[in-house]
Amino acid sequence: MKKIINDPNFVVKDMLEGFVAAYPNDVKLLPNTTVVVREDAPVSNKVGLVSGGGSGHEPAHAGYVGKGMLDAAVAGEVFTSPTPDQVLEAIKAVDSGEGVLLIIKNYTGDVMNFEMAAELAEAEGINVQQVVVNDDVAVEDSSFTTGRRGIAGTVFVHKIVGAKATQGASMEEVKAVAEKVVANVRSIGMALTPCIVPAAGKPSFELKDNEMEVGIGIHGEPGIKRTEVTTAHDIATELMEKVLDDMNLKSGDEVAVMINGLGATPEMELYIVNKEVNNILTEKGIKIYDTFVGEYMTSLEMAGCSVTLLKVDEELKSLLDAESKAPAFRR
Amino acid sequence: MKKIINDPNFVVKDMLEGFVAAYPNDVKLLPNTTVVVREDAPVSNKVGLVSGGGSGHEPAHAGYVGKGMLDAAVAGEVFTSPTPDQVLEAIKAVDSGEGVLLIIKNYTGDVMNFEMAAELAEAEGINVQQVVVNDDVAVEDSSFTTGRRGIAGTVFVHKIVGAKATQGASMEEVKAVAEKVVANVRSIGMALTPCIVPAAGKPSFELKDNEMEVGIGIHGEPGIKRTEVTTAHDIATELMEKVLDDMNLKSGDEVAVMINGLGATPEMELYIVNKEVNNILTEKGIKIYDTFVGEYMTSLEMAGCSVTLLKVDEELKSLLDAESKAPAFRR
Amino acid sequence: MELQVNHVITWMEKSNEKIQTNKDFLSALDRAIGDGDHGINMARGFNEVVTKIKETDYSTVSDVLKDVSMTLLSKVGGASGPLYGTAFLKMSTSLKGREKIDYSLFVNAVSEALNGIKMRGKASTGEKTLVDVWEPIVEQLQKDSDFEAVTIETTAKNSMEATKAIEAKKGRAAYLGERSVGHLDPGSVSSYYIFSALSEVIKEGV
C-alpha cells in the first residue's frame, strides 16, 4: 500500500483538517466532530441541507458544502457510513428553524445511521426530512432487497436541491425537487483497478491485467460482470446501454451528463469517454444541456469511471445553472 | 497497460474532441489542429494568451482556456511538445492586433517549438512575446544548462496573466506581470508510482513497493533522490524545505498554496498534505492568502503530488481573485 | 444463576478479544460480498466499548449495556453500528435499573434486542443478515430454562455457518444477488463471536 498519509487510523481527521485549512473563509469543522459546515451556518430562512457518507469519495461530500449547495457534510470512516451522533451535530448546526433535509445515498448503513440521527433530532424538535438517492442501474431495482446504490448522481441532487433551498423554498418544495432529481438521474460505473482502504492495507478486490469490472460500486462492491478490457468506445456503449435502458428517453429530451473519474483515471481518459457518450446521445437525438467531466464521487485510487445522465426540464436546468460557491462545484 | 482509450495513437485527438464536446459554448477546436481556443477568439483590445505543451497533463492546458485565463491552448502528443505549425495556428486565431504572449514551460522542446512559431508569426506581422516558466526547484538553476523545468506553478501564471490581460493591459504590462509571477513561484513534486504513455505501453520508470521519487518531473523525469516512502508529514516537510530554501520568505509574507495531484493520488491524500503544509507555513509566520487543492497539472496516472508556493503582493492577490470561467479553474 | 455487572463486562471483554483476533478474517469475509470493513468497524467499536466500561463504575447491568450501545452507535458506523447499537440499547431498556438479571429477564432482553435489529434493519430471517444468528438464538433461549453455555455456542455457530447457503436480500451483499451464496455473512460471524463469548462467561459460572 503506497499512500501519502500519516497514521492510517487518522486519515479522516487529517483530511478534514487539511480541507478546512484550505477554505477557512467558507467552511469550518464543528469541534470534535467529523462535520464540515458552512462558515455562516445556520443560514436564516433557508432549509438546511445535510449529506455525507463514508470517506474516500472526495471531493464528496465536504467539497459540496458552500453557498448554493450543502450546509453540512458528515464524514464517516473510510467507506463506512458516519454515526448518528455526528449526523445529529450537523443537523443541529444547520437548522435555522426551517427544517433540515438529509440527502442520503442508498446504503443500509447510511440509511440507518441518518435515520437514527433524524429520530434524535426530531426528539429535539427539529423538522427533519430525508431523500434517498439510488441512481446506480448496475443493481436490480427491487423493493424486496436493499435496492439500488447511490453513486455519482448524488452530486446532481446536491447541486439542484442546494439551488432550490437557496431560493428560500419551503421544506415541501425542496423535498419535492430532491425527489424529482432522484427520479430522473441514473448512473453506472466500471473499474480497471481496485482501491485500498488505508486501515485495511489491501485491495478490496482483484482484477487480472486484462480485466475490468462493469457496474462496480463506489466501495468496490462487485458489479454486473467481469470482462476483458475493451476500447473506450465499447465501454461507453455498454455503460450507456444500461443507463438508457432504464430511462426511457426520447429524441428531443434533454440531459445533463456527468463523466466521473473514480480516482486514478487520467482526465484524458474521461474526456475520451465523453466523446463517445456525446456521440451516442447525439445519434439518438438526445440533447446535451450541460456536461461535467472530472472527479466528483471517487473511490480512493480506483481506476475507472462512471457515467451519469440526468433528464432535465426547465426547472432543473435553471437550478443546475444557479450560482454555487462550493469548492468542488463552482458555477 | 490498462486504459480507457481507443487507438493509443489517437488519444490526443479523441480527448480534444471530448473536451470541446463538454464545453461547446465556451471553447472550440480549430479545424484539423490540436488547438483549443475560446469560442469568442480573438477578443478585441486584449493581448492574446497562448500556452500549451505535451498532452497527459490534463486539465492543463485546454482546461485553462476561457474568459479570465488563456485564449488558446495547443496540445502536443502525450508528453511531447506541440509543433510550430500548431502553435502558429493558435497565435493567429487569438491575435486581435494587441499581440500575443506565449506562456511556455521550460523544456527544450517546448521552448524551441514555440520560438519557431513565434518567428513564423512575426514574419506574418504579429507581435509575439514569450515568458518561460521554470518553477521546479528540484532542478539546479544553472544558466549553463537547460535550467529548471516548468511544472504546476504554470497554472498560477495562466490565472494571473489571464486576469491582467482581461483588464485590457498592454503587452508590456501583461508580460511584466507574467515575469513577476515566474519570479515568485516555486514548486517541487514527488511520485509513488510511474505513469504509462499510451503509445509506449510501459511505465516510464520503476519504483519498488516501498520507494518514492522526490523531485520527479511531470513527464517522469528522474528527481533528486529515491527514498523509502515516509509519512505525509515527512514528505511535506521535505518538499517544503526545498521550496522555502529557494524563496527567502519572511514571517508576515503572504503566499498562495497549490497542492497538486499528479493523477492517481486520492484527493484525501492531497488534503492531508495540505494540513502539513499549512502547519509548516503557520509555524513560520507565513500567511496563506489562498489555497488550491486538486489536480491542476497531472502526469497521466502517476501517483504523487507537487507543492507550489506563490509569493503574492496586492497586485497578484487581486489578479488571483479575479473572475475566471475556464472549466478547470472557476472563480 | 444471575447475570451481574462484572459478568457483562467480561462478556464484552471476551467479545472484544474474539473480534480483535478475527478482525482481518471479518474484513476478508466482507471483502468477498461487501466492502471489506466489517472487521475494522467492529474492532474499532468494541475496543472503545472495553475502554469505556473499564473506566466507569456501574451499579446496574442496564447502565453497562447502555454505554455499550452508545459507544457502538458512535464508533462503529456502517450498517453494523446502528444494528448492534440498537440491540444493546433495547437490552438496556428492557433491563432498566436492574443489578442482577435472572434467566427470564435475560431471554426477554435478547428477544427485545432481536426486535430492535429487525425494526432498524427492516430485515427478517433468511436474508443473510445478523438476524439469521439472533433469531435462532432467541428461539433456543426460549426453549432452554436456564443459562446453557453449550446450546448458545452450538446454536450461534450452526446458524452462523448456515448463512453461507443463503442468498442475501438485505445489506450490501444483496447487490450481489445469487453470487452472495457460498459466502458467510460477516455480521453473522461477528454475532457468533458475541454469543460464543457469552457462552464462555456462562461456562465460567454466572
Place this chain on the structure above:
Amino acid sequence: MELQVNHVITWMEKSNEKIQTNKDFLSALDRAIGDGDHGINMARGFNEVVTKIKETDYSTVSDVLKDVSMTLLSKVGGASGPLYGTAFLKMSTSLKGREKIDYSLFVNAVSEALNGIKMRGKASTGEKTLVDVWEPIVEQLQKDSDFEAVTIETTAKNSMEATKAIEAKKGRAAYLGERSVGHLDPGSVSSYYIFSALSEVIKEGV
C-alpha cells in the same frame, strides 16, 4: 559522384527503416535519461516523411529536403522535431534549386545543418546532444574529398557511442546532471541511424 532526388528519397527510406526497427530501443534510451518518447517521436515523423515524399514528384533535391523538413517540424514535436526540422531546412536552403549535388555542395549543406541545430538548440559540442554526432560528421566530411561510405558510418557510430561518457548539459537529460553519464544520448543514436542510412546509400552507388 552526385546526390540526386532518388538518392535522397532512398536515404530517407533507409533512415525510416532503421528508426522503425529501433523505435523501442530509442524510447528505452530516452526513458533512462529523458521522458521515453524519442522513438515514438522519430518513428511518427519519419513514417510521415516517407509517405509524403513517395506521393510527391520532385525535380530538385532541395524540394525533397524542404518537405522532409516541414514534415519533421509538424509531426515530431518535442526537442528533436525542431532540431531535425531545422537541420533539413538549412540543407534545403543551401541547395536551393539544385537537381544534383556534388560533394562540396553536400559538405556545405550538412555544415549549414549543423549550424542550424546549434543555433536552434543553443548547444555546443560535449553537451550530450545530437550536436555530438553532427559536429564530428561535418569535420570528417570536410577532411574527405568525396562521398565515403565507410568514414561516415564509422564517424557517426563512434561519436554516437562517445556520448555515453558525456554529462548532459542541454535537453531533458541535463536535469539528471552526473547521473546522465553512462547512458547513450537518444538523439545521437537517431542521428547515427540517419548517417548510417546515408552511408548505405553511398555504398549502393551515388
